[in-house]
Amino acid sequence: MSGLANRPYLKMNGIGNEIVVLDLTDGSHAVTPAEARAIAAHEPFDQLMVLYPPQQAGSDAFMRIFNGDGSQSGACGNGTRCVSWYLMPVLGKDRLMLQTPTSLVEARRAEADFTVDMGPPALDWQAIPLARDAGDTRAIDYAYGPAGAPVLQSPSVVNMGNPHAVFWIDRDPAEIDLATIGPAIEHDPLFPERVNVSIAQVRDSGHIVLRVWERGAGLTRACGSAACATGVAAARLGYTGRRTRISLPGGDLRIEWREADGHVLMTGAAELEHEGRFAASWFADAA
Numbered sequence: 001m002s003g004l005a006n007r008p009y010l011k012m013n014g015i016g017n018e019i020v021v022l023d024l025t026d027g028s029h030a031v032t033p034a035e036a037r038a039i040a041a042h043e044p045f046d047q048l049m050v051l052y053p054p055q056q057a058g059s060d061a062f063m064r065i066f067n068g069d070g071s072q073s074g075a076c077g078n079g080t081r082c083v084s085w086y087l088m089p090v091l092g093k094d095r096l097m098l099q100t101p102t103s104l105v106e107a108r109r110a111e112a113d114f115t116v117d118m119g120p121p122a123l124d125w126q127a128i129p130l131a132r133d134a135g136d137t138r139a140i141d142y143a144y145g146p147a148g149a150p151v152l153q154s155p156s157v158v159n160m161g162n163p164h165a166v167f168w169i170d171r172d173p174a175e176i177d178l179a180t181i182g183p184a185i186e187h188d189p190l191f192p193e194r195v196n197v198s199i200a201q202v203r204d205s206g207h208i209v210l211r212v213w214e215r216g217a218g219l220t221r222a223c224g225s226a227a228c229a230t231g232v233a234a235a236r237l238g239y240t241g242r243r244t245r246i247s248l249p250g251g252d253l254r255i256e257w258r259e260a261d262g263h264v265l266m267t268g269a270a271e272l273e274h275e276g277r278f279a280a281s282w283f284a285d286a287a
Ligand SMILES: N[C@H](CCC[C@H](N)C(=O)O)C(=O)O
Pocket: 017, 046, 047, 067, 072, 073, 074, 075, 076, 077, 078, 079, 162, 163, 196, 214, 215, 216, 217, 222, 223, 224, 225, 226
């Protein structure tokens, strides 16, 4: 029987990004990709945030982030706010240091919301990563669609702990068939670790409308790291300043690309939907 049987979990969302939070800080079990997929089949999520005992002095927990397909991500902004909502009262803190396999993330309470320090973006093509040098990462040499009549082209690329491509259009992102186009671009060989695909429209110098196809999760109502990548790319292109409001289908995030240290700060809500317990039967095939 899986060590996850009968475990309590929280079903939450970060402005519509569907998140499951699982506290394994007692160190009794390590989630496998097959178990993550089994949970997704019964309690659908975009990301599963698993908390383990801290491994490093000064950190409050070690955290792994699974997508619905069982793959892992180095970052999840919306999920980190959900983890903060849960863990801050448990530990009696208003500030957390959360260690992931690739970084140390700071989260703070911001009145009713939470602010996550997503760290500095990586902007070199090797760090995105891309398969080849495709030119200036503010607008790479890439097009999707028939030759001579591209549907989308010249995305900005940014790594926020995970890879992002942001396509700029001058109409409502809802008009793009992202359910078809998203997976095609996600799996394009230019992106050897696949990619999260964003469609962005600049409304004014402080406001962007965004839709996201997430690597390993599909169409989602919000993606925090994509909002961060978009805010960075917009500032690099001079479309906005370093502070931007980003409207996703599930709600708004406030993004600041801090001048002082180059870190990206993301502020927004986290909401509990319900609590549950995993049934043993969910994991029958996931041993
Ligand atoms: N929803 C998340 C990001 C998920 C990233 C994942 N799709 C990947 O890069 O594999 C967020 O709020 O930042």
